[in-house]
Amino acid sequence: MARTRLTPERESELYAAVLDLLREVGYDALTMDAVATRTHSSKATLYRQWGSKPALVVTALRHNKPGTLGDVDTGSLRGDFHAVLSRSDDCQMEKDAALMRGLSHAVHNNPDLLQALRELLVEPEMTGLDTLLRRAVDRGEVSPDNPALRYVPHMLIGAFATRQLVEDRPVDQAFLLDYVDSVILPALGV
Amino acid sequence: MARTRLTPERESELYAAVLDLLREVGYDALTMDAVATRTHSSKATLYRQWGSKPALVVTALRHNKPGTLGDVDTGSLRGDFHAVLSRSDDCQMEKDAALMRGLSHAVHNNPDLLQALRELLVEPEMTGLDTLLRRAVDRGEVSPDNPALRYVPHMLIGAFATRQLVEDRPVDQAFLLDYVDSVILPALGV
Structure with missing residues (x-):
């Protein structure tokens, strides 16, 4: 997956927003739409960068370590x-x-x-x-x-x-x- | 709480139904209405016998031990x-x-x-x-x-x-x- 279009700062910001949402609403209620809205990005960008919701969530968790x-x-x-x-x-x-x-x-x-x-x-x-x-x-x-x-x-x-x-x-x-x-x-x- | 109106068999049956529901829908979606319907009892009976949903659920878990x-x-x-x-x-x-x-x-x-x-x-x-x-x-x-x-x-x-x-x-x-x-x-x- 090409991640060249996101700066490291922007990526960190995105992961932090995903974890916030995860804590607030839980995994099942966390939608790619909600992530897109919260992070002011497009769903297309999210899917292009991370492929799927589980991959995005787990990458965010790993980034946090x-x-x-x-x-x-x-x-x-x-x-x-x-x-x-x-x-x-x-x-x-x-x-x-x-x-x-x-x-x-x-x-x-x-x-x-x-x-x-x-x-x-x-x-x-x-x-x-x-x-x-x-x-x-x-x-x-x-x-x-x-x-x-x-x-x-x-x-x-x-x-x-x-x-x-x-x-x-x-x-x-x-x-x-x-x-x-x-x-x-x-x-x-x- | 008076439990004299339920036979031990009926009580066991009720607890088993509560655990089945718990596995099927999870705690949050488990309502006293759903328990009443599943067990053919009235909500009034459930509340009189167990007082509350958490007490009913936990008593069912303990009965299972x-x-x-x-x-x-x-x-x-x-x-x-x-x-x-x-x-x-x-x-x-x-x-x-x-x-x-x-x-x-x-x-x-x-x-x-x-x-x-x-x-x-x-x-x-x-x-x-x-x-x-x-x-x-x-x-x-x-x-x-x-x-x-x-x-x-x-x-x-x-x-x-x-x-x-x-x-x-x-x-x-x-x-x-x-x-x-x-x-x-x-x-x-x-």
């Missing part, structure tokens, strides 16, 4: 997890959690959204996480056959997704850091 | 977790996961639903889980100051909630049993 997990390299697994979690402040985390709640519902009725999420967001993050975990194995911090290695994504996303239901409090940095130290690192034998 | 966690007592924590997970077959688990996905979205726009879920479902289950964990501590299987103890609900619900997104596969018994053995028990030092 601060870098790749694999780029974080502090020299220890604990340091890496803490560095990753320190990239977002509490306000950003609560916004991300709200988006994720909305999308986890929407994916069930929208297989094309699930596919876009997996291809454009989940898989690149998994690859980054694998890099980070492989370095911990190479340093000898984690045994290569530790069975919890394959469940690190479930642990991380699960912590993110369940605090509100379990504790009636939104997710924040202090909670996630303590979850890493109390659950994820011990399960990995670190 | 096989007993309390605290009643499971096999003599070891691993045995208890495995016994709890063996009470539901894969089909039931996928249905439960679908319900939970729908509700985790709905709670955000319905504070009264979140409150009913917490009071009628989450808190009793937590109490049961506490009983089960306290027995493991009393047996000396888990150290009383293990920091993962407070996160067992997050780990369990998180596993349940994230498999579809992470692995593109529905949750099943084999996955949950392996998650218990690979993550939860090691985090607890068992």
Whole structure:
């Protein structure tokens, strides 16, 4: 897809508007018409640049992420997890959690959204996480056959997704850091 | 609330119909009118018996559960977790996961639903889980100051909630049993 006609600033602006709309009305009610109106662009431009609504939404979500997990390299697994979690402040985390709640519902009725999420967001993050975990194995911090290695994504996303239901409090940095130290690192034998 | 006018069979039938509707249309679109029509009862009866839509929905969810966690007592924590997970077959688990996905979205726009879920479902289950964990501590299987103890609900619900997104596969018994053995028990030092 040719994106040469949009400046990076304009692209960021567009993605921010898509995420605002997503938070306001949810995925199902978010139409390309609404995005076009909100961003003062034409639907033709949106389809030319992003191809489809799921691709636009997921690209906006990815754009919102601060870098790749694999780029974080502090020299220890604990340091890496803490560095990753320190990239977002509490306000950003609560916004991300709200988006994720909305999308986890929407994916069930929208297989094309699930596919876009997996291809454009989940898989690149998994690859980054694998890099980070492989370095911990190479340093000898984690045994290569530790069975919890394959469940690190479930642990991380699960912590993110369940605090509100379990504790009636939104997710924040202090909670996630303590979850890493109390659950994820011990399960990995670190 | 007086429930003397409904037989247990009729009550079960009603709860099953509420869960069917919940799966079909979601919480927001589930109206007391729709429940009344589906179950051939009057709205007055529904409100007299359950007081409100969130209370009816959550009571139906709780009715669907096989007993309390605290009643499971096999003599070891691993045995208890495995016994709890063996009470539901894969089909039931996928249905439960679908319900939970729908509700985790709905709670955000319905504070009264979140409150009913917490009071009628989450808190009793937590109490049961506490009983089960306290027995493991009393047996000396888990150290009383293990920091993962407070996160067992997050780990369990998180596993349940994230498999579809992470692995593109529905949750099943084999996955949950392996998650218990690979993550939860090691985090607890068992």
